[in-house]
Amino acid sequence: MIQFPNAKINLGLQLVEKRPDGFHNLVSCFYPVGWSDALEILPANDEPSFTLSGLPVPGEPKQNLCWKAYELLRKEYQLPPIKMHLHKVIPMGAGLGGGSADAAFTLKILNSTFDLGLSDEILQNYARQLGSDCAFFVKNEPVLAVEKGDVFEEINLDLKGWHIVLVYPNLAISTAEAYAGVVPRTPEKDLRSLLKQDPITWKNEVVNDFELSLFPKYPVLGELKEQLYQMGAVCASMSGSGSTVFGLFSGNQPENVSFPAEYSVWQGTL
Template structure:
């Protein structure tokens, strides 16, 4: 059985306060997009195994979130040995949630394939044990994420028909790096209120708070954002705490894309 774990972008990201546990409370809109990995799970003849292809993934296979998801369910269910293979396409350290999506889709695929009978609510509780934004990918629909990014509220944001361009400048930014320079503060205006406005107002009002500290450190990010606006984006931003920049366009950018060959680029209609 095969599925295609998809990425997400952040429409705004407000870091509102540091928590007693060392994490940060945030407010962000998570929005699913079509850049995908490929995940296959089959029953194994012998011992369970996990293999990788595509982009190189650092660390031992047993440290991968897909394997951890399998181990997590195996504590509560008598799962058979499996052959699991992940073909990695979504860049890592990119703010796109690719690793979290892989873990969540592993939970969903195991639940489906072995008829475990877990509800979405059950799967969300398992996903929360694997990472802050893993739970989002269980239902995989636009939400307003709060607290650590694992508590969700409905939000009416519809970008259907908009053209999305994602640009990853081959620069991995770890979560620890990103959070090291932030200064949390409560916003004057709620993100939910701003996102309810016409998208033409987002350029000046929808902010990713990580940009303030990361742009001076990595000037290529600010340059990419400016370039997306020059290409005609109605709104452009960094996604999450990573280095992917994205632009929302009413029509696809004209002509060849002006990015270096070593950059990873995805574009499509939402």
């Protein structure tokens, strides 16, 4: 079976407080987008294997979250050997949740392939063991994420028909680096309430708190945000704790999409 693990963006990201366990409580809207990897899993007759292609992925293959997801279920359900191949397209350190999506889709494919009969809730609980935002990709629909980003509340938000441009400036920012510079604070405004308003009001209201420390350190991020506004974006922001900057456009896609050749750019309709 082959599926296409997709990325997500953060519509607003409020860092509320540091937790006793070292993580941070946050509030953010996770929204799926179409930039995708490709993941194939097939039963194997011999030893299980995991191979990679596309963008280079650091570390040993069997340290990959996809393999860890397989091992997690294998321990409890005595899964047979598999052949797994991941073609990596979503950049890493980009704030798009690509690795988390790969892990969650691994769980979903294994559940389907081997008829495990696991509910979405059970799959989410397994996904939470792999990473804070992995569980989002089980249902893969807009949510308001709270606590570590692994507890979800329903949100009535539909951006269907909106155009999005995502720009990754070939700059990987690790989660540890991003969090090292933040100062948690109580939000002045409720994100859920802000997202109920027309997106034309989001420009100065729906913000990503990581921008405050990362934009001075990496000026290219602020420059990209401004460029997207100059192209006609209604709202532009950094996504997650990584370096991708996205712009939302109402109506037709912008005609003047031009970025350096070394950047990765994806655009499509939500």
